[in-house]
Amino acid sequence: MNVTVVRPGELGAPELARWRELQHADPSLDNPFLSVEFALALSRLRSYVRVAVIEDDGKVAGFLPFERHAFGIGKPLGSWLTTCHGLISVPGLELSARALLRACGLSVFDFDHMVAGQPTWTPHESAVRPVPLMDLTGGFDAYIDHIRANSPKNFKTVRYKERKLARDHGEIRLEWCASDPESMRTLTAWKSDQYRRTGRVDRFAQPWIVKLIDEMHACESPSFGGVLTMLYAGDTPVAGHFGLRTHNTLVGWFPAYDPEFARYSPGIMHHLRMAEQAASHGLGQVDMGKGGREYKGWLKNGVIHVSEGRVSRPSATAAVHWMGRAPVNKARNIVVDRPSLYRLADRLLKGFGRVRTTLQPETVEKEPSGVR
Template sequence: MDITIHGLDEMSPSLHRMWRGAMDDSPEYANPFLSPQFAVAIARHRRGARVAVLREGGEAVGFFPHQRGSFGVGRAIGLGLSDCQALVHRPGVTWDTRELLRACGLSVFEFDHLVEDQSPFARHVTGMFASPVIDLEHHGSGYVEWLRRTSPRLTKSTLAKERRMGRDIGEVRFVFDERDPRMLRQLMRWKSAQYRRTGRMDRFARPWIVHLVDGLFHTRDEHFNGVLSVLYAGDRAVAAHFGPRSRTVLAAWFPAYDPEFRRYSPGLIMHLRLAEAADANGVKCMDLGRGDMEYKDWLKTRELQVAEGFATRVHPVAAAHRMWRGPVRGLRNTVLAHPGLREPADRLLRTIGTLRTSGLPGTAGPRRGAPERTTSRARPSAGSR
């Protein structure tokens, strides 16, 4: 196995084609987060982004995007934002993990959404987690009709709220591919407010993430697009979603809604219409991303499994990094896995969020709407990431 390292901006058009070809060969690699376009977009904003190209007989058969930090500490490309990670390869290709890390100059490689078909990394996995998806094929009369059969009460309630919103506010319409950049800014404002209300880190307070999303929004490619979808009632936007899509997979990434209209469950309505529109536009699967949340339980048709862990080679930096990061991850996963711990932690975060937005000095001031509950067993809101 021959391994060469490239900057993402140095890749030739032929390498891009071979990367996309490897994605097309295997359905598990069809996710847009595994595309060269997403890796290139991350490389524009984060230092150390690279791709290792694996060759057999001179032919490129595998692509390993990663970010290399100080002391050879490596991370999956876009770690913390990417909901799907892998060494994308042709069927039947395998590799030696330590040889790969050595070629990349890495002492450790950290991942948290690694796809299942990555057996050389298996011994480095520290946990497996469900990642729900919506299959848009094979539903006969359509996804919403499938939901009517599998979750009749909640589907009936959500559709009734959609009708009531139309009567109260104005005609409900859904735009799958909204090209107005002002609506992207509105989505970011809603999402930032939600992060603050719920005590989470505000991703859109980081300029590089704003620029990343803006760049993906303007990416129009045969193989990759950033898709902004908006639910309107009358002349008001009430919910929106932005996520990347490949030819066949749309990744649920940043959903949000206007809390003024929360009584109508606009996030759930948006997800129903998003699934319908995605199906009509050639999407075969919506990836809802890792996370135990009730609205995902309702919407999913099945679950994938993703892994987190640390691939290492014998090196003092690798041992130190794992000793530092491992307990943090373990504590977080323990809290998320046990309702008795998760719910008090969630209440604490919401209290912090209330203080952030209560108008105290240095806060963002009051916000409309009550804080969302974000525990896994909360009533579905479909507005959390």
């Protein structure tokens, strides 16, 4: 096999068409983070984005989008920002991971959301984890029947809160594919607030991420697009979500809600209405992403799997990288695999977020000159 490394923007029309052909042909690649449109958008904002073009017998057999950082450190495309990575290739492509790293000029490659079962990465998988799905292939009514039968108490509670929210604040409705930029700013403001309150890093404090989201929001084609959904009570937005879709799958990315309405559980209410609209628009599933959130457990009616692992070639860089990452990864896996520890860690992060918010100095607006 021959491997050529280029920037995504250097791909020609035949390569772009081949990428889409390979992705569409394999159901395991049905994820917008594996779409060529996402790779092109990210490469316009980040100089370290590359794609390996894999040829076999003179024909393109696959693509690997990735990030090449200093000292030969490789990361999947989008790294910590995305929820799916992988080779976009013919099914069962037999290609040594270390040979691929050598061709890409990489010493080490960590992954934690790889499409599970790809032959290149399987020997290097350290864990395989489930990703909860809202499977809508049988229609929304069949999905709701499943949820009602398997989580009757939770379902009744959500419906009760939905009626109460409507009585208190007005009719409940969901806007699908909201195009108003102000709606996006409302959602990202909620999400930034959530990051701070829960002790996480605010992703929207980075301008390039805001630009990426805006560009994805403007994308619309049969096989790829950004979907902004907003839940309203009367004329008041109470919850929302921005994700990406293929022709069949909507992937969860940035869900958030107005904390003033937290007692109504607007996030779960929004997810159910979003799934209903997704089904009515011909989508077959909503990928909620791996993670320990309890609401995903009872909203799901199916799973797929992603893997975690590490590939390295003998080098000083790989050794130093392993020493820095191994303890962190081991600790994280221990927490993720134990629900009680996950809940404790979540509470600690939220406590840290409250303290950090309290200690931040308030912004004082200056009065215009001459005003008393």
